Amino acid sequence: xxxxxxxxxxxxxxxxxxxxxxxxxxxxxxxxxxxxxxxxxxxxxxxxxxxxxxxxxxxxxxxxxxxxxxxxxxxxxxxxxxxxxxxxxxxxxxxxxxxxxxxxxxxxxxxxxxxxxxxxxxxxxxxxxxxxxxxxxxxxxxxxxxxxxxxxxxxxxxxxxxxxxxxxxxxxxxxxxxxxxxxxxxxxxxxxxxxxxxxxxxxxxxxxxxxxxxxxxxxxxxxxxxxxxxxxxxxxxxxxxxxxxxxxxxxxxxxxxxxxxxxxxxxxxxxxxxxxxxxxxxxxxxxxxxxxxxxxxxxxxxxxxxxxxxxxxxxxxxxxxxxxxxxxxxxxxxxxxxxxxxxxxxxxxxxxxxxxxxxxxxxxxxxxxxxxxxxxxxxxxxxxxxxxxxxxxxxxxxxxxxxxxxxxxxxxxxxxxxxxxxxxxxxxxxx
Numbered sequence: 001x002x003x004x005x006x007x008x009x010x011x012x013x014x015x016x017x018x019x020x021x022x023x024x025x026x027x028x029x030x031x032x033x034x035x036x037x038x039x040x041x042x043x044x045x046x047x048x049x050x051x052x053x054x055x056x057x058x059x060x061x062x063x064x065x066x067x068x069x070x071x072x073x074x075x076x077x078x079x080x081x082x083x084x085x086x087x088x089x090x091x092x093x094x095x096x097x098x099x100x101x102x103x104x105x106x107x108x109x110x111x112x113x114x115x116x117x118x119x120x121x122x123x124x125x126x127x128x129x130x131x132x133x134x135x136x137x138x139x140x141x142x143x144x145x146x147x148x149x150x151x152x153x154x155x156x157x158x159x160x161x162x163x164x165x166x167x168x169x170x171x172x173x174x175x176x177x178x179x180x181x182x183x184x185x186x187x188x189x190x191x192x193x194x195x196x197x198x199x200x201x202x203x204x205x206x207x208x209x210x211x212x213x214x215x216x217x218x219x220x221x222x223x224x225x226x227x228x229x230x231x232x233x234x235x236x237x238x239x240x241x242x243x244x245x246x247x248x249x250x251x252x253x254x255x256x257x258x259x260x261x262x263x264x265x266x267x268x269x270x271x272x273x274x275x276x277x278x279x280x281x282x283x284x285x286x287x288x289x290x291x292x293x294x295x296x297x298x299x300x301x302x303x304x305x306x307x308x309x310x311x312x313x314x315x316x317x318x319x320x321x322x323x324x325x326x327x328x329x330x331x332x333x334x335x336x337x338x339x340x341x342x343x344x345x346x347x348x349x350x351x352x353x354x355x356x357x358x359x360x361x362x363x364x365x366x367x368x369x370x371x372x373x374x375x376x377x378x379x380x381x382x383x384x385x386x387x388x389x390x391x392x393x394x395x396x397x398x399x400x401x402x403x404x405x406x407x408x409x410x411x412x413x414x415x416x417x418x419x420x421x422x423x424x425x426x427x428x429x430x431x
Contacts, residue, residue, distance in 0.1 A: 031365045042421035043387045045365035049243040050390030054297045057287045064282035073270045075102025076281040082288035083251055091223045099254045101262050104276045106211060106237045106250030114138045116264040119171030124155045126372035128181045144373055152185040152324035157194040164202040176224060177209035179216055179328025182372050182382035186327045189222055196228035206232040212329035214241035214298060217306035230257045242287050247280050304393050305330050307406040308385050308415055315422045330386045336379040339429050350377050362424045388415045
């Protein structure tokens with residue numbers, strides 16, 4: 001019996017052997033440690049919203065701090081009703097509150113989905129750092145689908161179809177994250193419709209990770225669930241658009257045809273996290289109710305992010321570092337290939353070496369693209385443009401830019417560190 005137990009332990013360890021701490025969390029902790037040691041660090045590696053949680057949501061948390069009872073595993077019913085109503089209003093989706101599952105962050109829900117659904121995980125490269133490690137922990141097979149810079153690193157329906165044609169009956173979950181982490185790019189309605197056609201043909205489950213949907217820079221995010229409602233699970237939460245990453249509240253919206261999958265996840269949830277924090281769930285109801293203050297907050301957040309993203313993108317392009325134009329969220333995916341020969345002469349041959357040296361020598365923290373599934377020798381990285389005081393930026397916007405366009409002075413007042421960081425990168429690359 002003892003021998004059998006040891007065998008099981010070894011098999012389980014195989015799934016996590018070689019895995020490391022989430023890259024986004026690791027760069028945040030390393031940057032903080034260097035700052036505490038007295039080094040000036042430009043934190044362009046960690047993707048956390050810079051804006052404060054909107055006051056109506058904060059007030060709702062104050063009023064519900066006394067809530068102490070365990071809630072239903074699937075989540076607080078008024079919250080599920082508010083989310084369902086939001087998707088009806090904003091995405092014209094017919095959502096029943098019974099098709100909404102609340103969790104302690106969408107990250108945890110993604111893990112449970114892979115745990116209960118037997119199928120391959122299909123993800124584009126580059127993609128968010130935790131998709132593939134979660135699949136490996138659970139023991140699922142990962143199919144990386146190549147994307148290309150000329151297409152802004154986005155999936156194409158042809159690439160998905162080519163993979164599915166190899167084994168048409170194989171169950172698969174396809175991740176569609178947009179606006180994208182790490183590229184900031186999104187999809188046109190035409191492209192979404194074509195992907196939906198492929199998904200329907202091969203009976204795929206689409207996990208539409210739309211956590212940055214509300215931060216589409218023009219406020220025009222369209223869910224692919226409109227075009228493939230029967231097979232799309234929409235994933236979102238409070239962390240990005242509401243500035244509440246540490247609150248840890250995410251949700252999945254299922255089609256009725258996949259309610260059996262929701263129920264299976266709820267069973268596992270009942271044996272793991274039990275339920276999401278009660279005060280947070282009660283407070284979150286306010287985040288999904290129609291409120292002019294929230295709409296104003298979102299409009300201003302988008303305006304600021306759009307302007308900063310465009311400014312940094314222009315600076316990068318000026319010294320021949322290519323990246324897709326940001327369309328949502330707060331990321332850029334710069335490609336340093338133009339400097340390969342110069343970097344090689346300095347002993348830098350891949351993205352990890354590039355990011356390590358940049359952090360050590362000029363204090364600029366980026367994440368290497370290897371952590372996002374790109375080839376180790378590629379000289380690409382993720383840049384997160386949130387190293388600024390969001391509360392101050394909103395205040396300056398209200399006082400000085402309510403009736404005029406944002407300009408260089410706004411960058412000087414609110415984002416000088418990030419603008420300095422891009423100039424440091426320029427000098428470091430060109431000297």
